[in-house]
Amino acid sequence: MNTRGSFIHDLEAQRTCGHLTGGMELICAYAGARSYLLARTDLYSDRNHDFIVTSNWPFNLVRRFGAALVDCEARTSEVRRCLQAFEPTFQEIDAPEDLASDYAQRMCLIPYNAGQARMLLALLFDKDISLSHDRLRDVALAVAYYTSQYPEIVSINNTLSDLTVREVECLSWIGEGKTSDEIALIIGISRNTVNNYITSIMNKTGAKTRSEAVALAVRQRII
Amino acid sequence: MTDFGASQDTQQERTPERSSGAAVGNSASTADLFPKLVTMQRLCGGTDFALLSVQAHTLLKPGQIECAMQSSGSQALVNKFILGHSDFLLKHLYSSPVPVIFNPKDAAAFAASPAFVANTGANDETHLAFPVQLGTIGNGFVLFFNVRAVLNNDLLIDLHRKSLTVIREKMRLAFGISAGSENLNDREIECLQLVGNGMKSEAIGEQLNLSVHTVNAYLGSATTKLNAVNRIQAIAKAIRLGVIA
Numbered sequence: 001m002n003t004r005g006s007f008i009h010d011l012e013a014q015r016t017c018g019h020l021t022g023g024m025e026l027i028c029a030y031a032g033a034r035s036y037l038l039a040r041t042d043l044y045s046d047r048n049h050d051f052i053v054t055s056n057w058p059f060n061l062v063r064r065f066g067a068a069l070v071d072c073e074a075r076t077s078e079v080r081r082c083l084q085a086f087e088p089t090f091q092e093i094d095a096p097e098d099l100a101s102d103y104a105q106r107m108c109l110i111p112y113n114a115g116q117a118r119m120l121l122a123l124l125f126d127k128d129i130s131l132s133h134d135r136l137r138d139v140a141l142a143v144a145y146y147t148s149q150y151p152e153i154v155s156i157n158n159t160l161s162d163l164t165v166r167e168v169e170c171l172s173w174i175g176e177g178k179t180s181d182e183i184a185l186i187i188g189i190s191r192n193t194v195n196n197y198i199t200s201i202m203n204k205t206g207a208k209t210r211s212e213a214v215a216l217a218v219r220q221r222i223i
Numbered sequence: 224m225t226d227f228g229a230s231q232d233t234q235q236e237r238t239p240e241r242s243s244g245a246a247v248g249n250s251a252s253t254a255d256l257f258p259k260l261v262t263m264q265r266l267c268g269g270t271d272f273a274l275l276s277v278q279a280h281t282l283l284k285p286g287q288i289e290c291a292m293q294s295s296g297s298q299a300l301v302n303k304f305i306l307g308h309s310d311f312l313l314k315h316l317y318s319s320p321v322p323v324i325f326n327p328k329d330a331a332a333f334a335a336s337p338a339f340v341a342n343t344g345a346n347d348e349t350h351l352a353f354p355v356q357l358g359t360i361g362n363g364f365v366l367f368f369n370v371r372a373v374l375n376n377d378l379l380i381d382l383h384r385k386s387l388t389v390i391r392e393k394m395r396l397a398f399g400i401s402a403g404s405e406n407l408n409d410r411e412i413e414c415l416q417l418v419g420n421g422m423k424s425e426a427i428g429e430q431l432n433l434s435v436h437t438v439n440a441y442l443g444s445a446t447t448k449l450n451a452v453n454r455i456q457a458i459a460k461a462i463r464l465g466v467i468a
Contacts (some may be wrong), residue, residue, distance in 0.1 A: 005377035012335050012376075079465055082358035083395060086387050113356045115318045141383055144320040145337035177456030211458050212421030218462040221279055221359075 003030075004138055011142055015149050020054055023146045028056075031139045032131060033123035034103065037066060038147070041073045041111065042118040042219075053153055057124060061099070066122075073111060073120050086112050086144070088136040102127055110140045114148035117155075162204060163222075170197045172223040175214045253396055256292065256389050260365070263385050264294065267351060268372035271297035274389065275305065276363040277316055286313040291363070291393065300368055304350070311341070312364060316354045322379050325350040336376050351379075353386035359465070361394035407466060411445040414438055416467040419458045 007030045014023040028036050037055040051070055055062055069091075073081075088110045093099055104125040111120050121143050125131065147153050163171070166187075173183045180198070184191040198210065207213035217223045256274075264272045271294045278287040288309050293301050305312075315323060322338045326347040333340050351367040351374075365386035372378065407415075410431075417427045424442070428435040442454050449464075451457040461467045 004380060005375055008337065008376035008380060009335050012337050079360065081465065082361040083391060085357040085361075085391075087391075112320075113358060114320050118358070137384055138380055141320070141380055141387075148319050148321065149337075174455055175459040177452035179453075208421040209418075209423065211418045211455050214455050215419035215421075215458050215462060218459050219468075223459070 007138070008142060008145075011146050015146060020147075020150060020153075021056075024054060024056075027121075027139055027143050027146065028123065030142070031108070031123055031136055032125065032129055033108070034126050035124045037062065037069075037122040037124075038143075039066065039070045039120045039122070040117055040153075041070050041120050053119075053147075057122075058100070061124075065093070069109070069122060070120060073109070081111065081118075084111055086110070086137075086140040088133065088140060104129065108136060110136065110143070112140055112144045114144045115154040117153065119144075119147065119154075163201060167197050167201050167204075168217075168222060170194060171201055171213065171217050174198070174210055175218065175223045253292070253393065256392055259385065259389055260292065261294070263365070263382055263389075264367055266372065267367050267370045267374070267378065267382060269351070269367035270369040271300055272368070273297060273301045273304075273366045274363060274393070275312070275366065276393075277313065279317070279359065279362065286317075288312060297368070301366070304366070304368070307343070312352065312354075315339070315352075316356055316362060316364065320354060320356065322354070322383055323352040324374065325352070327374065333374075336379070338376075338379055349374075351382070353383045355387055355390040357391065357394065359463070361390055363390055365389060407445055407448055407461075411441045411448070412461075412466060414441045415445050415458060415461050418442065418454060419462065419467055 007026070011023055011026055014026055024036050024038065028034070035056045035058075037057045038053040039055075040051045040053060043051040052062065052066055055066070057066070088108050090106045090108055093103075093105055093107055099105070104127050106125070108123040108125070108131070109120060110123070111118070113119065121139070123136075169187065170183055173186060178186065180191050180194045183194045187194070198213075201207075201213050202210070205213050205216055207216060214223070260272045260274065264270075273290055273294070274292040276289050276291045278289075288305050290301050290305065319339065323341055324333060324338050325341050325343055326349050327333055327340055328349060348369045349371070351370050353365045354363075355365065356362050365382075367382075413431065414427055417430065418424075422430070424435045424438045427433075428438045431438070433441075442457070445461075446452075446454055446457040449457045449460045451460050458467075
């Protein structure tokens with residue numbers, strides 16, 4: 001059995017132990033990396049750090065560019081993001097003064113999807129290490145296999161799942177640019193009923209405007 | 224290795240004919256993916272392959288599986304497979320990235336493998352399915368039928384990596400021409416993003432140091448460029464196109 005086969009095997013064995021970090025360290029070691037940061041790009045918000053799943057980066061680094069990285073990842077265009085999924089890319093670290101001198105100046109970013117979750121693995125390396133691109137591609141799949149087994153990582157809190165069929169129907173017409181009057185005509189109910197549905201949607205989702213409710217629904221692939 | 228050599232040779236003969244057929248309807252380079260798939264099929268000792276493209280399901284419409292490419296003469300096999308397993312395949316694609324092995328000969332060997340084992344019947348052949356979920360677009364499966372090679376983790380991850388490459392290539396070909404939203408300017412994108420976050424024009428104006436009329440003008444021009452009827456449809460279109468998050 002060669003090293004790749006046994007790496008996958010060890011990782012699978014680690015999963016049964018139930019400690020996320022153990023597997024992440026194996027992944028790190030196989031990639032030849034020194035430390036990892038695993039984040040949910042789809043949960044990104046600039047208000048808190050909940051989107052960072054696990055990390056053994058030095059904390060000041062997490063604070064300094066963890067957020068910026070994930071933010072940048074969350075903002076790339078969808079087509080480009082799809083093309084980059086599971087493909088390791090390298091990025092220069094632009095704040096060398098924060099980085100201990102024995103770290104390499106380039107980090108490796110691996111965006112991937114597991115279930116409904118959009119994830120990002122960012123690896124830091126020791127200085128002067130020779131990297132294997134081949135292994136990093138293995139890592140992209142291995143980390144997806146591994147983390148998908150932890151429901152608490154890849155679950156989505158689906159705020160829209162308790163919408164009724166009628167509400168989703170209204171929401172999808174709003175997304176097509178229809179007004180309440182037009183929707184009333186299309187579905188065959190009164191304008192006030194349509195407005196009631198919309199009010200109820202905004203109550204359930206906590207959206208402040210119709211635009212926000214539609215944005216939420218499109219993001220969660222409901223319409 | 225020798226006992227399935229014959230089927231590979233016939234496969235090789237058929238491939239050029241098949242790929243020229245594909246070249247007519249689609250981009251000429253889609254044909255370049257055929258040799259890759261044939262090589263992969265050979266690695267796992269399968270008799271046929273298929274590349275399925277999957278449309279995401281929403282609450283309003285169910286997901287769809289279409290066969291985008293297949294080895295020649297496999298239509299009946301592939302159609303039967305899709306018909307029998309479409310629910311399972313759709314569910315698996317959006318819940319897990321691990322490969323699926325249908326009816327492995329030695330199930331115990333996969334206890335320490337991330338692969339998912341699915342049994343469909345006692346005497347069924349072994350098939351492999353590699354899920355690829357790149358995002359909103361570029362989703363599907365690469366399938367290999369009647370696989371005879373000895374499967375191990377190393378071979379599985381190798382084939383899965385190649386599956387990713389093939390589907391990524393296919394997507395690159397299909398979406399080579401960029402969407403018409405590229406000409407939105409920074410301010411328009413910024414305003415759209417903030418509206419999608421639930422802010423009103425007044426609040427956006429305050430945050431960006433613009434007058435509310437300017438904000439509305441940006442949103443109006445963005446709506447026109449996206450060919451939408453109002454700003455709400457513009458938001459929906461912009462998110463689907465990936466212009467805003």
